[in-house]
Amino acid sequence: MIGRLVDGRQVVAEAPLQIHIRNAEPLRSKVAESLRRSGAPAVADGVCDSRDYDYGDLDLRPWFDRPDAMEHIDGLLGSRRISETDAERLRAFVTQGFLVLPELVEAPLLRDLNEALDDVVAKAVDGYQEGSSERIHGLHDRYPAVKALWLHPEILRMLDLIFGQPARPCQSLTYVYGSQQEHHQDTIHLTPFPAGYMCGVWTALEDVQEGAGELRVFPGSHRLDRLYMAGLGLPKVGGEWNDFGQKAVPAWTRMLESGRFRSEAYLPKAGSVLIWHENLMHGGAPRRDQSVSRRSIVGHYFAEGCVAYYDSSGLPGVMRLDPRPS
DSSP states (O other): OEEEEEETTEEEEEEEOOOOOOOOOHHHHHHHHHHHHHTOOSSOOSOOOGGGSOTTOGGGOOGGGSTTHHHHHHHHHHTTSSOHHHHHHHHHHHHHSEEEETTOSOHHHHHHHHHHHHHHHHHTGGGOOTTOOOOEEOGGGTOHHHHHHHTOHHHHHHHHHHHSSOEEEEEEEEESSOOOOOOBOGGGTSEEESTTOEEEEEEESSOOOTTBOOEEEOTTGGGSOOOOHHHHTOOOOSSOOHHHHHHHHHHHHHHHHHHTOOOEEEOOOTTOEEEEETTOOEEEOOBSSTTOOOOEEEEEEEETTSEEEETTTTEEOOOOOOOOOO
């Protein structure tokens, strides 16, 4: 490959360029073959879009989106690769679209996480205003406790079982109060190819109370169609989300109503972790009591070997290759 430095339309320098791809996972070869067959770009050069990829190739579906998903779990259990508890949780992921790891986070880490949030509030990190529903991005790069949660061995182990590949973190979002975000699918925002290879991870840093803007999930809604920007006739979002909200949210609402899906309030104890399927419909309930916090951290993870991008904005995704805990 030849690398060129261009000033306007004039090439001012060029030199041979070698690209070494650090990815030896089995999924990589399947994805690479699909990209070759479809002519999809192997390197992001401009806007990323769902139309670039062959989402119709059913052979690329992850095991949990296949008709024989329960047999896959039975095979893992029979070979003693997982415990019966793991199997129950994976079955819930297949049927409900999420699983729960109750009170997983250790007390010392939980204390450090809450101390980190105290510091965020006291210093108004990233302009955070006390009492607001705004999210704070990327605290894993500032606070060791948040990074320790981001790379928690048991969370990564469970994600590895779900993906069948090593899980790689992408981003973290931290909340002091409930988000009050409309119901949505993450697929349109944190978008993998092949479909299915992204999960959200929601950790409660305190006991969540009803009325605090609790997370609400719609069990089974992960089987609904995936919505992408092109299918909605939407341009990529550069900064203003009004058009997106006017088209995407009503579309999601119609899908939920047509399938008669009901939301459930998630009221976990501190330290509990919820892992959800990328396409699960979820959102934040209204904060009926504005004085009650809902301290929580969300991480998003992609499977190593997939293509990661943000269909809503057209930006390429980033998987962090931090050393995994041994």
